[in-house]
Amino acid sequence: MNAAQVPWAAWLLFLAPVSAILIGMFVVRPLKPEWTHLPILASCAVVTVCALLLLQRVLMGGSFDLNFYRWAGVGSWGVDFGLRIDGPGVAVLSMVAVVGSLIHLYAASYMEGDPGFSRFMLVFHLFFLAMIGLLTANNYVQLYLFWELVGAASYLLIGFWYHKESARKAALKAFLTNRVGDFGFLLAILLIIDSFKITHFHLLYFLVARATAAGHAPQFLPAIGLLLIWAACAKSAQFPLYFWLPDAMEGPTPTSALMHAATMVTAGVFLLVRSWPLIAAVPGLPDLVAGIGAFTAVSSAIVAGTRKDLKRILAYSTVSHLGLMMLALGLGRVSVAIFHLIVHGFFKAALFLCAGNVGHAIHQPTANVDEVGGWRKALPWTYVFFVAASLSLAGIFPFGGFFSKDAIVDAAMERGGLFALSGLLISAGSAFYIFRMLFLTFHGERPEQKGLSAHPHESGSGLLAPVGLLALGAVVIGAARPVVETLVAGGWTALPVGIPGYAQTMNLPGSTEIPGVALKALLIGMGMAALGAAAAYALTMVDAGWDWRWRKSSPALERVFDSDFGWKTLVDWFARGVSSLADFVGRVLDKKWWDGAIEGSGRVVQAAGSLFSDAARGRLNEALWWMAAGAALLLALGAAR
Amino acid sequence: MSGAVWATSGALFAVGLATVVLRRQMLAMLLGVELMVAAADLALVRGACRFMDPEALAAVAVVLAVAAAEAVVGLSLILRVLRSGRGLDAGELSELRG
Amino acid sequence: MTQCAIAAAGLGAVAFGLAMLWSRSLYVGAVCLLAVLLQTALIYMLLGAPLLGLLQVMIYAGAVMVLAVVTIMASGGGPSGERFADFSLPRPLAALGVLAVAVELALTLASTRASAPTPAAAGLSAAFGANLFHAYALATEAVTLLMFLASLAILPDREPS
Numbered sequence: 001m002n003a004a005q006v007p008w009a010a011w012l013l014f015l016a017p018v019s020a021i022l023i024g025m026f027v028v029r030p031l032k033p034e035w036t037h038l039p040i041l042a043s044c045a046v047v048t049v050c051a052l053l054l055l056q057r058v059l060m061g062g063s064f065d066l067n068f069y070r071w072a073g074v075g076s077w078g079v080d081f082g083l084r085i086d087g088p089g090v091a092v093l094s095m096v097a098v099v100g101s102l103i104h105l106y107a108a109s110y111m112e113g114d115p116g117f118s119r120f121m122l123v124f125h126l127f128f129l130a131m132i133g134l135l136t137a138n139n140y141v142q143l144y145l146f147w148e149l150v151g152a153a154s155y156l157l158i159g160f161w162y163h164k165e166s167a168r169k170a171a172l173k174a175f176l177t178n179r180v181g182d183f184g185f186l187l188a189i190l191l192i193i194d195s196f197k198i199t200h201f202h203l204l205y206f207l208v209a210r211a212t213a214a215g216h217a218p219q220f221l222p223a224i225g226l227l228l229i230w231a232a233c234a235k236s237a238q239f240p241l242y243f244w245l246p247d248a249m250e251g252p253t254p255t256s257a258l259m260h261a262a263t264m265v266t267a268g269v270f271l272l273v274r275s276w277p278l279i280a281a282v283p284g285l286p287d288l289v290a291g292i293g294a295f296t297a298v299s300s301a302i303v304a305g306t307r308k309d310l311k312r313i314l315a316y317s318t319v320s321h322l323g324l325m326m327l328a329l330g331l332g333r334v335s336v337a338i339f340h341l342i343v344h345g346f347f348k349a350a351l352f353l354c355a356g357n358v359g360h361a362i363h364q365p366t367a368n369v370d371e372v373g374g375w376r377k378a379l380p381w382t383y384v385f386f387v388a389a390s391l392s393l394a395g396i397f398p399f400g401g402f403f404s405k406d407a408i409v410d411a412a413m414e415r416g417g418l419f420a421l422s423g424l425l426i427s428a429g430s431a432f433y434i435f436r437m438l439f440l441t442f443h444g445e446r447p448e449q450k451g452l453s454a455h456p457h458e459s460g461s462g463l464l465a466p467v468g469l470l471a472l473g474a475v476v477i478g479a480a481r482p483v484v485e486t487l488v489a490g491g492w493t494a495l496p497v498g499i500p501g502y503a504q505t506m507n508l509p510g511s512t513e514i515p516g517v518a519l520k521a522l523l524i525g526m527g528m529a530a531l532g533a534a535a536a537y538a539l540t541m542v543d544a545g546w547d548w549r550w551r552k553s554s555p556a557l558e559r560v561f562d563s564d565f566g567w568k569t570l571v572d573w574f575a576r577g578v579s580s581l582a583d584f585v586g587r588v589l590d591k592k593w594w595d596g597a598i599e600g601s602g603r604v605v606q607a608a609g610s611l612f613s614d615a616a617r618g619r620l621n622e623a624l625w626w627m628a629a630g631a632a633l634l635l636a637l638g639a640a641r
Numbered sequence: 642m643s644g645a646v647w648a649t650s651g652a653l654f655a656v657g658l659a660t661v662v663l664r665r666q667m668l669a670m671l672l673g674v675e676l677m678v679a680a681a682d683l684a685l686v687r688g689a690c691r692f693m694d695p696e697a698l699a700a701v702a703v704v705l706a707v708a709a710a711e712a713v714v715g716l717s718l719i720l721r722v723l724r725s726g727r728g729l730d731a732g733e734l735s736e737l738r739g
Numbered sequence: 740m741t742q743c744a745i746a747a748a749g750l751g752a753v754a755f756g757l758a759m760l761w762s763r764s765l766y767v768g769a770v771c772l773l774a775v776l777l778q779t780a781l782i783y784m785l786l787g788a789p790l791l792g793l794l795q796v797m798i799y800a801g802a803v804m805v806l807a808v809v810t811i812m813a814s815g816g817g818p819s820g821e822r823f824a825d826f827s828l829p830r831p832l833a834a835l836g837v838l839a840v841a842v843e844l845a846l847t848l849a850s851t852r853a854s855a856p857t858p859a860a861a862g863l864s865a866a867f868g869a870n871l872f873h874a875y876a877l878a879t880e881a882v883t884l885l886m887f888l889a890s891l892a893i894l895p896d897r898e899p900s
Contacts, residue, residue: 620731624662629836635843645742646782647848649749653775655841656756662837663823668765668811672772675803676756682795683779690786695866698788699875705791705798706882710889712803716810723814 006066007057009050010083013136016046017129024122033118037108040125044101047132051090051097058090058487065138065202077197084138084201087487088273088338092266093135095342098473099262099349100128102466106353107254109462110360114252120160124254127153131263135270140189140199143271147185147235150264151178157259158251161365170247177244181234185271188227191220205277212281225279228271229289236268236322239296243568245319249311252365253356256311261318261352262345269325269341276334290330294412294422297323299565301429305436306561308369310355313437317393317430318348324426328408331415335488335514339481340404343392347401347474350389351434353467357382358441360463361456369440369547373449376442378456381464383442385471390438392474394431394529397522400477405430406525407515413524424528431532439540440547448548485514646687653680667722667729671715678708745785752778765811769804776800790864 020043024036057063067082107124111117130153134146152175159171192199195218196207211217232238237245248260259265272279272289279285297320304316321344328337359367361379376383392401395409405427412423445451458464515521539546551558563569657680660673682701689697723729752775759771776799783792871879 620734621662621665625836628658628662628840632836632839632843635840635847639843639847644848645746645749646786648845649752649782651844651848652749652753652841653756653779655837655844656753656760658840659834659837660760663834664760665823666765668807668814669768672759672768672807675799675807676759676772676775679776679779679799683782686783686786686788686791690788690863693863695863695870696874698791698863698867699870699878701791702794702871703875703878703882705794706886709798709803710882710886713806713886713889716806719810720813729814 006064006083007054007062009053009057010085010136012046013050013054013132014129016043016050017125017132019043021122021125021129024118024125029118029122034112036118036121037104040121041101041104041108043125044097044104044128047128048097048101051094054085055090055094055487058085058087059483063087063090065200067138067200077193077199079141080139080200081142082138082200083136085136087489088270088334089135091338091484091487092270092341093132095345096128096131096135096263099345099470100131100258102469103254103258103262103349103353104128106257106356106463106466107252109460110254110356111252116160120157120252123153123156123160124258127157127259127264131267134267138200138202140192140201143274144182144185144189147267147271148182150259150267151175151182151235154178154248154259154264157255158248160251160255164250166247167250170244170250174244174248177241178234181231181241181268184227184234185231188224188231191224191227195220195224201274208277208281217281221278222282222285225275225282225285226288228275228279229285229292232268232272232326233292234268235271236265236326237319238268238292238323238326239299240567240571242296242300242319243564243571246312246315249309249315249366253311253352253359256315257349257352257356260315261348265318265322266325266341266345269322269329269337272326272329273334273338276329280332286330286332288330290327290415290419293323293326293328293330294419294426295323296320297327297426298422298429301426301433303561303564305429305433306558309366310358310369310372310437310441311352311366313433314348314351314355317351317433318344320426320430321348321393324405324408327419327422328411331408331411331419333407333411333514335485336404336407336411338488339484339514340408342480342484343400343404343474343477346470346477347389347392350385350467350470350474351393353463353470354382354386354389357459357463357467358456360459362454367441370448371450371454372441372456373451374443374445375452375456378452379442379458381458381468385464385467386438386442388471389474390434392477393434394533395427395525396529397526398478400474402525403478403481403514406521409525409528410515410518410521413520424524427525427528428532428535431529432536435533435536436540436547439536444541444544446544448545481514646683650680650684650687653677653683665731667719667731667734670731671712671719674715675708675712678704678711682708741785745782748778748781748785752782765814766808769808769811772807773800773804776804787863788867790867 020039023039028036028039063086065082065084065086067080069081070078071081072079104121104124107121111120114120127150130146130149134143134150137143137146155171155175158174159167161167162171189199192204196204198204198207208217208221230241234241245260245265249256251260279289300316300319300323304313304320307313307316321340325337325340325344328334328340355366357379358372358375359365361367361375361382362371364371388399392399393405395401395405409423409427412419440449560566654677657673657676660676661670664670664673682704685697685701685704689695689701719729722734727734755771755774755778759768759775762768762771776795780792780795780800783789783795
């Protein structure tokens with residue numbers, strides 16, 4: 001296949017956002033900044049159509065992987081730009097396109113009137129473009145490029161309201177933590193180049209499969225796998241690098257919805273999916289992934305149940321669900337992980353936008369549990385959408401979440417041991433925190449809350465329609481299960497490669513099936529969810545003031561949860577230590593010692609010079625003496641010879 | 642006894658060198674230079690007589706004459722310096738001026 | 740016999756040389772140098788080159804030393820100031836440098852095998868004379884010219900008017 005045969009949909013996928021951004025930045029923004037959303041929304045529509053067209057194409061077997069342009073090369077290796085349209089990529093791409101477009105629509109109404117409206121829309125769309133690039137990259141270096149771009153957009157959007165110090169700090173924290181992960185990613189890429197000499201996915205899959213089949217896996221493969229996992233932990237907010245995500249809620253709600261729920265944070269999981277043949281080839285790494293995922297999922301689910309800020313509850317929920325995706329991947333269920341990624345995108349985006357509407361009702365960026373209460377009559381539509389999305393999250397049949405989440409729990413149960421336990425805990429825990437949030441916000445009259453005295457009012461249709469569509473998606477997405485299964489099954493190949501024995505050596509790591517409705521999953525999953533929901537009901541409705549009481553009676557316990565079981569304190573201490581080390585290096589080592597040494601060397605030379613200047617006074621006798629001494633020396637040398 | 646002349650020549654040369662290097666007055670330095678030349682002459686003559694070489698003796702004669710000429714030139718330079726009024730102390734004469 | 744005489748003359752020369760080095764007055768120094776030159780002339784004669792000894796006395800002792808003494812007189816006999824120069828190094832150390840040369844010379848001489856001085860045959864002097872006027876004739880004439888030119892060095896400056 002050559003460049004001429006690439007479907008125009010693939011070109012448009014990039015051309016539309018790029019032209020929208022350029023037009024928006026150079027034409028619309030100077031003239032009429034409040035119209036910046038128009039070219040951008042148009043581009044969103046085009047991208048969605050193209051994504052769905054490509055989806056259809058891949059389903060019919062038309063996936064491809066093509067190099068277009070070598071930007072810089074050294075010998076046989078180079079930085080290539082290419083396109084890889086294959087199953088997993090196009091599945092996630094469709095979700096990103098649909099969810100992203102709806103959130104763009106929401107943002108156009110939500111950010112209306114904000115002085116930075118134009119800037120927001122442009123950076124938001126830049127992020128969208130970067131995400132598309134990340135999903136269609138055909139080699140690690142290109143993926144890294146877009147990975148970084150996504151991180152940069154995240155920084156710009158978290159710190160959007162830059163006059164707020166908390167926003168600035170949160171943006172920096174997110175960026176720097178991601179940087180730590182990106183360092184690992186870079187090392188992994190360098191090791192890949194060293195071991196395999198190329199970074200293209202399809203060639204790498206082949207080489208790894210062949211090497212492990214022959215029994216001599218490359219020496220650095222475990223290191224590569226670990227570093228890629230490290231990078232994914234930073235981007236997808238897993239333990240130990242997850243702590244930036246709750247603070248990232250400082251950004252406007254559309255940002256939180258798109259980046260930190262549906263798309264950017266899933267880039268880490270996507271990286272692992274792309275790298276799965278490499279990681280699965282190392283014994284023990286999949287278990288590590290599963291372990292990290294399970295641990296993160298359980299601990300952040302517990303913390304989510306104790307948060308008071310609505311968006312932060314959802315942030316911890318995102319961390320927990322990303323952990324679930326990692327767990328699925330680690331247990332070998334690649335399709336299930338991708339399916340959950342897609343489903344999660346829908347219901348989490350819907351939940352975030354509902355939280356945005358709740359805040360909007362009282363003219364705030366976000367809302368605290370103290371400021372709301374019993375609003376289901378005041379915000380009827382938001383309430384309905386919230387309930388739908390919550391049921392999906394809790395994994396209740398027949399909502400979408402059931403098919404993905406309970407499949408993961410099922411896999412964990414099959415595996416047994418700690419994984420089974422964590423699966424059960426997550427089922428119960430996620431139901432608990434989401435229903436707690438529901439009940440505290442929309443039900444009950446509690447004296448500790450402001451309740452209806454805050455005079456909330458429902459948002460306009462511009463803010464409701466996208467949420468509704470997302471909630472609808474969260475409900476029905478379960479039907480897409482067989483589609484995703486088909487897509488992922490063809491995922492590691494997706495190209496006409498003239499390497500003999502290519503298909504045969506492709507040993508797909510893990511299974512690509514997504515189980516359908518099974519009685520066992522139904523009972524266990526829904527059972528635990530019901531347990532969680534009941535607990536939430538008991539602790540928020542029956543005992544209405546419980547949530548405030550335990551905080552007052554044991555403030556130490558609250559501190560434990562506030563610091564994420566002490567992890568945040570540890571990270572803080574570590575960061576302070578590193579920054580004081582940097583201060584020491586910069587101030588003492590660099591300025592005092594090094595600069596001092598360099599200047600001191602000049603002083604040494606000066607001193608030596610003044611020492612010898614005595615000899616150059618011009619005294620005749622001295623000169624003669626030196627002559628005589630020199631002659632004596634030469635004589636001695638001559639005699640010695 | 643056999644090396645007496647050589648010893649004398651060497652010693653005289655050393656003394657002449659010492660005079661040039663150590664003494665302050667320019668004229669004393671000049672005397673030292675003359676002493677060095679004389680010592681070298683002595684060595685040459687000794688060698689010539691040892692090897693029965695008349696041409697070496699002729700060379701010594703030429704050297705003698707040249708040394709005389711050099712002494713004249715040196716003396717006239719010293720007179721010049723004297724006339725410029727800067728004195729003949731080697732310690733003071735540390736700059737090439739005028 | 741000649742040996743003793745040569746040795747005695749050598750000793751005397753060295754003694755006068757040291758006296759010249761240490762003399763406070765330039766006149767004394769000049770006279771000491773004169774004595775050294777006379778001693779060396781004596782050695783020349785004892786070695787069997789009488790003509791050279793004569794030349795030494797005439798030119799060196801006679802003409803050059805006279806010029807030196809005249810110049811000393813013109814310079815006022817030298818102020819009775821410091822004899823030895825200042826060095827950055829302490830003086831004993833400076834003297835040591837010169838001593839080192841002397842020691843080295845001595846060692847060099849000691850390592851060579853010196854032979855007994857044989858009184859020259861009479862033929863040496865005759866051959867010397869012949870050389871001066873045949874092989875070295877040109878050199879002799881050139882030296883004469885050189886000495887003449889050197890005398891021009893004493894011409895005084897043109898006084899700026």
